[in-house]
Amino acid sequence: MQKKHIFYRIVCIPRKLPETFVTEAERILVLMSIPPGSPDISRQPGTDIADSPPSLTDRLMPARVTTETSWIGHMPFALWLMPVARPEQLVELGTYTGNSYFAFCQGIQQNRLHTRCCAVDTWRGDRHAGFYGNDVFTEVNRYNNAHYSHFSHLMRMTFDNAAPLFADGSIDILHIDGLHTYEAVRHDVETWLPKLSERGILLLHDIGVTGHDFGVWKLWGELTEHYPHFSFDHCNGLGVALVGNRQPEILLKTAAREKRHSGVCHLKQMVSSLGKAFELEHAPDDGNPEQRALRISMLRHAALAAGLVLGYRNGETERPAPPGTQQQLASLEREAAQQRKTIEHLQHRIGSLEQEKAELTSRLARLKRSRSWKMTKPIRKWSKSVRKRSRKLRRWALKQSPSEHNHSPYQEWLRLYDKPATHRSSGQEGDTRQPVNQPLISVIMPVYNPPITFFEEAIRSVLGQSYSNWELCIADDNSPDGDVQKLIELYAERDSRIRPVFRPDNGHISEASNSALDQARGEFIALFDHDDLLHPHALAEIAREIRQYPDAGIIYSDEDKIDEQGARHSPYFKPDFNYELFLCQNMISHLGAYRTSLVRSIGGFRKGLEGSQDWDLALRAAERLSPDRIRHIPKVLYHWRCHDNSTATGTQAKPYTRRAALKAVQEHLDRRGIQATAEESPGNKDFNRIRYHIDRNPPSVEIIILTRDKPELLEPCVASIRRQTTYPDYRITIVDNGSVEPETLRLLEDWQQDACIRVLRDDSPFNYSRLNNRAASASTADYLCLMNNDIEVISPDWLEEMVSHAVQKGVGAVGSRLWYPDGTLQHAGVVMGPGGVAAHVHHGIAQDNPGYFGRAILQQNFTALTGACLLVAKKLYLKAGGLNEEHLTVAFNDIDFCLKLHSMGLRNVWTPYAEFYHHESASRGQDDTPEKQRRFQSETIFMQQNWPRIIERDPAYNPNLSVETADFSLA
Numbered sequence: 001m002q003k004k005h006i007f008y009r010i011v012c013i014p015r016k017l018p019e020t021f022v023t024e025a026e027r028i029l030v031l032m033s034i035p036p037g038s039p040d041i042s043r044q045p046g047t048d049i050a051d052s053p054p055s056l057t058d059r060l061m062p063a064r065v066t067t068e069t070s071w072i073g074h075m076p077f078a079l080w081l082m083p084v085a086r087p088e089q090l091v092e093l094g095t096y097t098g099n100s101y102f103a104f105c106q107g108i109q110q111n112r113l114h115t116r117c118c119a120v121d122t123w124r125g126d127r128h129a130g131f132y133g134n135d136v137f138t139e140v141n142r143y144n145n146a147h148y149s150h151f152s153h154l155m156r157m158t159f160d161n162a163a164p165l166f167a168d169g170s171i172d173i174l175h176i177d178g179l180h181t182y183e184a185v186r187h188d189v190e191t192w193l194p195k196l197s198e199r200g201i202l203l204l205h206d207i208g209v210t211g212h213d214f215g216v217w218k219l220w221g222e223l224t225e226h227y228p229h230f231s232f233d234h235c236n237g238l239g240v241a242l243v244g245n246r247q248p249e250i251l252l253k254t255a256a257r258e259k260r261h262s263g264v265c266h267l268k269q270m271v272s273s274l275g276k277a278f279e280l281e282h283a284p285d286d287g288n289p290e291q292r293a294l295r296i297s298m299l300r301h302a303a304l305a306a307g308l309v310l311g312y313r314n315g316e317t318e319r320p321a322p323p324g325t326q327q328q329l330a331s332l333e334r335e336a337a338q339q340r341k342t343i344e345h346l347q348h349r350i351g352s353l354e355q356e357k358a359e360l361t362s363r364l365a366r367l368k369r370s371r372s373w374k375m376t377k378p379i380r381k382w383s384k385s386v387r388k389r390s391r392k393l394r395r396w397a398l399k400q401s402p403s404e405h406n407h408s409p410y411q412e413w414l415r416l417y418d419k420p421a422t423h424r425s426s427g428q429e430g431d432t433r434q435p436v437n438q439p440l441i442s443v444i445m446p447v448y449n450p451p452i453t454f455f456e457e458a459i460r461s462v463l464g465q466s467y468s469n470w471e472l473c474i475a476d477d478n479s480p481d482g483d484v485q486k487l488i489e490l491y492a493e494r495d496s497r498i499r500p501v502f503r504p505d506n507g508h509i510s511e512a513s514n515s516a517l518d519q520a521r522g523e524f525i526a527l528f529d530h531d532d533l534l535h536p537h538a539l540a541e542i543a544r545e546i547r548q549y550p551d552a553g554i555i556y557s558d559e560d561k562i563d564e565q566g567a568r569h570s571p572y573f574k575p576d577f578n579y580e581l582f583l584c585q586n587m588i589s590h591l592g593a594y595r596t597s598l599v600r601s602i603g604g605f606r607k608g609l610e611g612s613q614d615w616d617l618a619l620r621a622a623e624r625l626s627p628d629r630i631r632h633i634p635k636v637l638y639h640w641r642c643h644d645n646s647t648a649t650g651t652q653a654k655p656y657t658r659r660a661a662l663k664a665v666q667e668h669l670d671r672r673g674i675q676a677t678a679e680e681s682p683g684n685k686d687f688n689r690i691r692y693h694i695d696r697n698p699p700s701v702e703i704i705i706l707t708r709d710k711p712e713l714l715e716p717c718v719a720s721i722r723r724q725t726t727y728p729d730y731r732i733t734i735v736d737n738g739s740v741e742p743e744t745l746r747l748l749e750d751w752q753q754d755a756c757i758r759v760l761r762d763d764s765p766f767n768y769s770r771l772n773n774r775a776a777s778a779s780t781a782d783y784l785c786l787m788n789n790d791i792e793v794i795s796p797d798w799l800e801e802m803v804s805h806a807v808q809k810g811v812g813a814v815g816s817r818l819w820y821p822d823g824t825l826q827h828a829g830v831v832m833g834p835g836g837v838a839a840h841v842h843h844g845i846a847q848d849n850p851g852y853f854g855r856a857i858l859q860q861n862f863t864a865l866t867g868a869c870l871l872v873a874k875k876l877y878l879k880a881g882g883l884n885e886e887h888l889t890v891a892f893n894d895i896d897f898c899l900k901l902h903s904m905g906l907r908n909v910w911t912p913y914a915e916f917y918h919h920e921s922a923s924r925g926q927d928d929t930p931e932k933q934r935r936f937q938s939e940t941i942f943m944q945q946n947w948p949r950i951i952e953r954d955p956a957y958n959p960n961l962s963v964e965t966a967d968f969s970l971a
Helices: 019-033 055-061 074-085 099-110 134-147 159-165 182-195 214-222 249-259 266-281 289-312 325-369 371-375 377-400 409-417 452-463 480-492 506-519 540-550 580-586 594-599 613-622 656-671 713-724 742-751 768-778 796-807 874-879 893-901 930-946 947-952
Strands: 090-093 116-121 152-156 173-176 197-204 229-232 239-242 441-447 469-478 496-503 525-527 554-562 568-572 592-595 630-641 676-681 682-694 701-707 730-736 757-761 781-788 792-794 810-817 826-827 830-832 837-840 871-872 907-918
Touching: 055 074, 074 099, 074 173, 074 197, 074 229, 074 249, 074 266, 090 099, 090 182, 090 525, 099 116, 099 134, 099 173, 116 134, 116 159, 159 182, 182 197, 182 214, 197 214, 197 554, 214 239, 229 249, 229 630, 239 249, 249 266, 266 289, 377 554, 377 792, 441 506, 441 540, 452 480, 469 506, 469 874, 480 496, 480 730, 496 506, 496 580, 506 594, 506 613, 525 540, 525 568, 525 594, 540 630, 554 613, 580 613, 580 682, 580 713, 580 810, 592 613, 594 613, 613 656, 613 713, 630 682, 656 682, 682 796, 701 713, 701 768, 713 742, 713 792, 713 893, 730 742, 730 768, 742 757, 768 874, 781 796, 781 874, 796 871, 796 907, 810 893, 830 893, 871 874, 871 893, 871 907, 893 907, 893 930, 930 947
Parallel strands: 090 116, 090 173, 116 152, 173 197, 441 469, 441 525, 469 496, 554 630, 701 730, 701 781, 730 757, 810 907
Antiparallel strands: 197 239, 229 239, 525 592, 554 568, 554 592, 676 682, 781 871, 792 907, 810 826, 810 871, 830 837
């Protein structure tokens, strides 16, 4: 009798397969992965299911996944491919967080392959992947060292710099996932294609993305004209091109099947189903966990079924099914039928519940129309009143208890300086010198269900203003608490300056603010939250600023916080308008006043930016203004209420504010045509980091280092630059000012052999300014970097970070973050005034200290920066006259130079993302001789005589802060 061959198609996938079926399917799937010529354990005597290799979940599921999810759906294929292709060398171009690369490494390790793996990436990002900090590379390097360092190598460089390090015909698998424009990926493929061996396989990611100037899809279409290939559509698409002429049979058959478009490809169905399941497991919560779990289960079983069929079918060759398959199929069909019954039962139950819901809704409506419901209304109202009185009693008790802020240094400061006389200005009530111009100020207050007590206090703080020409425009955003509307109506009846509007629908804060704006008739509007307080003289100070600076477009003040007991604390004494800081935090915030015509011309508040709608407004308004039209009043005029639902205690109370903040800043950068990405600050998630992009061919930089002996400092300085720096176009010029030690001379002679290092001998008397000026004048570079010889590089991308700021319009010098070897802070910017001339801010704080309102970890402008590591365009260096050779031979020449750039209208930028160790003054020594002390005194006098106004009032600082130290302590 002829033996029958059994072939089948799975029609319905049950939620749970029989254990024997799963085990057999997994076993066949693993056997299918063993390349031809390997021992076939399925035919060896004594082999049974219990002796088979690990399960499908263990073999084709990755061990490590990061939050970057664009590749995770292809990780099962990467694991499957390794034992099939058995590469001798694998290279990945563009690794980012390592999802794809470590899947390759895992497949190599678990199959005990002798493969050399190389990951090539700058680990800085690009405009498609986004730009990121050194923490990404640090984590990838840590994981690689812990698991795969014996065969895996991370190469932190550009693709073009890495290409010469690989011989032609030496790479068996090449995965390209770099910049995705057509020009970039074509260049990468043309550069690296000759490196592929006769077994070479090319993988291209993102072949399914056609927008956002992605061009991989276009190049993939060209490649498919020349090489056998197949592809996957999920997870942005992955193309597999079989470039070499020696390929595993299963890959060739898969490519042939795709070319013919014939039938189901079980290999693709298997790995794509697994990949989609894994992708779904790591997708954001969609609010329907049961449906997602069922979908994942179905995908996993589809993968098992495809693997089972694939194990029986090899291209067009059919093989008999193993014994027991008929019984397994019968069991499978029985469970599928049972599951269909379960689904029908659940659908019937859903219908019953929906009918029950409709009946309950109808009964509730009849109850509310009944006489008994109407008769019990007073009881319900009384119960509500009791609850309300209980809340008021609790707040009264809180006010009676002492606040933790009552005895803080700020309370003493308030007692000394926050007096009526300090805020008195012409035009206030009680002042007989009434000015002719008393601008109307419209206070804009969007309202939604505030705590009634705080809301009433907010209204009363407006009524209590010493300046009388105001109007309070309140927009109630359909608050469900009826007492809110009653309170508004009560105060509107008492004072005609209160102009309410009651919105019929809740539209959130942007729409409510626009409703209040529609009511405004004033020359300026002032933004005011429904639970905060205005200082009694807030509007008087705004009015005075309007009169004094009639061209002003934005006016903002300092602010503090106030707790539930009424104690003020945490004052933020802000700098004058500081553009780089403004991109990292909303420094305008409270109290912010805007010219009404300007606000209307830019469309008011934008929907979709709720939570940061005021920051977005300030950004769009600032785009229309020169910096001198953004005025700062260095007085606390606004008290930001702290309670459980207020962002005064942090954005965790309203997490959507962070998403809106990043969106607002990013769109501002886009509108201005600035090639940059706004992202969360790695030091504090409440703030931003701006990562500026630089061209593929960045400007040249000359690093100028002065030295006189001290080889123990000079050698690690130069070595760290050469070893760590990833910037492609730089040169080091060492100015040797009379070194005599043999070790120094030997170092200088050896470095002359390095094409990137130039040594200039200058034996003239030490004059820091003159030596730097001579080297700068002789330089042919676009940018100059003045660097001390006691500096050591920490962050490899330091030069990219500094150059990316220096190339921005309006930027003068760029400074870096310097640490002492013990991990305390040496330089985070310089302010004028403390110490008589200038001082380093946040000096000596620990690495985990964010500083005063984040100013030790955020990009920002300073009037001055240290010259220990200072970058500036050569043309600006020469235009400013370089360093002062005549009066400032040693000290303050860097400060004076920065002040000259500042006086030219340029912004000096400090960035915390270019980091170094600094052995401060180790080479020059201290000013401890009479001659040095006289020289320092003359330099101090020179600075005080030439820069008196900025020493008196540094715009990057605040007059309410101490001039004894630069630690942002109170004056």
